[in-house]
Amino acid sequence: MRDEWQEWAVFPTSPQKTNGGFVHTATVRAYRTQGPFSLSIRSLDTARLSPVCSQVLLFHITSAIAQFERDRLTERRSVGIAKAKAEGRYKGRVPTAQRKAPEVLDFYKRGFKPDEIATLAKVSRASVYRILKDHRDGQSM
CATH class of the missing domain: 1.10.10 (Arc Repressor Mutant, subunit A)
Structure with a gap:
């Protein structure tokens, strides 16, 4: 596993094993403090993406889809409330x-x-x- 991991990325020091995979603590620290665009990971085999890049991409895609769905829900709710108010059916919560x-x-x-x-x-x-x-x-x- 370690040889395969080192084929994916080159680190200045040896990686540490956590949660079944190898994670370099300096890389994780840089990602957490400076963001994903501050990382530069070299792949020895250019045909594959590094696991860190894949995870960042998947995270960003998932969060963009979630934000899009949330915005659509808010828009549909406000359109429905405006329509109900125009028809006189929506009066809000009774105090x-x-x-x-x-x-x-x-x-x-x-x-x-x-x-x-x-x-x-x-x-x-x-x-x-x-x-x-x-x-x-x-x-x-």
């Missing part, structure tokens, strides 16, 4: 905690603590604090 603001404020005026209010009103504790803050901000204006 459930804000609908319970009068109930939360009533519990607060009666002396309940925010944890108890959250349990009784069946909203999150963060929503209770947000409602109380909005109420205080509204009174001070």
Whole structure:
């Protein structure tokens, strides 16, 4: 295996074996710190690509396809939302905690603590604090 690996690439020092293959630590370090375009690997047999180049190519192709799919998904979603809004079918998420603001404020005026209010009103504790803050901000204006 070592002779075959050395046929693929020439390293200034001997390679180390990791995960079933030979990896040169200086090469890996250069790739991680300076990027794939800073590496220069000479192949003694020009008919083959080195494993590092093949892996970099495969990584870039896979990531480009994934980014393309993600962009298409985002585009399709925004087109669908715009179409639904135009037809009057899309209104977004209903603000459930804000609908319970009068109930939360009533519990607060009666002396309940925010944890108890959250349990009784069946909203999150963060929503209770947000409602109380909005109420205080509204009174001070």
